[in-house]
Amino acid sequence: MQETANNNVATxxxxxxxxxxxxxQVFCVNIMSVREIRGWAPSTTLPHSPPHVLGVINLRGSVIxxxxxxxxxxxxxxxxxxxxxxxxxxxxxxxxxLLVENVSDMITVKNADxxxxxxxxxxAERALTKAIIPVDEQMICYLDLDALFxxxxxxxx
Numbered sequence: 290m291q292e293t294a295n296n297n298v299a300t301x302x303x304x305x306x307x308x309x310x311x312x313x314q315v316f317c318v319n320i321m322s323v324r325e326i327r328g329w330a331p332s333t334t335l336p337h338s339p340p341h342v343l344g345v346i347n348l349r350g351s352v353i354x355x356x357x358x359x360x361x362x363x364x365x366x367x368x369x370x371x372x373x374x375x376x377x378x379x380x381x382x383x384x385x386x387l388l389v390e391n392v393s394d395m396i397t398v399k400n401a402d403x404x405x406x407x408x409x410x411x412x413a414e415r416a417l418t419k420a421i422i423p424v425d426e427q428m429i430c431y432l433d434l435d436a437l438f439x440x441x442x443x444x445x446x
Contacts, residue, residue: 302400306422307376308429309389311359311367315429316389317396317422322378322434326392329373346386348377355386361437362417380434396429398422403431 306317307326332344332355341360345352355375359367367373367388375386403420410418416436422429 303397304400304403305395305397306429306431307395308393308424309358309374309376310391310393311362311364311389314364315393315427316358316362317429317431318376318378318387318434319431320395322380324377324379324384327375327377327386329369329371329375329388331369332386343388346375348384348386351384353377353384353386355388356438358387358389378434380438385438396424398424 305320307320307323308315308317310316327348330346332346334344335342338344341357343355343357345354357367359365367390369388370390372391374389374392376389376392377384377386379385403422406415406418406421408415417433418430419433420431422431
């Protein structure tokens with residue numbers, strides 16, 4: 290497993306994650322990359338932005354891009370509802386809002402429970418997934434936000 294932002298995670302043997310839904314699939318991110326979770330609010334559209342960039346919002350005086358995580362992951366676009374949320378994350382020192390259908394849980398998992406992404410995925414897609422985490426009857430895809438938004442084009446908004 291790759292080293293996380295929180296050194297205590299590696300030494301404690303546990304990882305705290307925030308899980309969320311995109312369609313019928315469950316994904317998660319490391320809680321250490323989450324600054325806050327906000328309810329859905331429309332964003333201001335930017336001309337000529339990539340399809341996954343919905344626009345920008347004002348977060349206490351800071352303008353941050355809002356990304357439709359479903360589109361970014363190759364899934365059908367999210368139709369925001371009152372249950373939709375924007376997970377404000379810190380990715381490579383920049384604040385980015387991630388639109389998700391709904392936030393499910395904050396979960397503590399054992400590092401030993403993290404399973405590698407299947408080899409059937411192409412290397413580029415496998416790099417976006419830090420691990421697969423079995424929790425109860427679900428398989429949660431643990432996303433690598435740094436890899437997902439590693440290029441300047443992905444972070445530009």
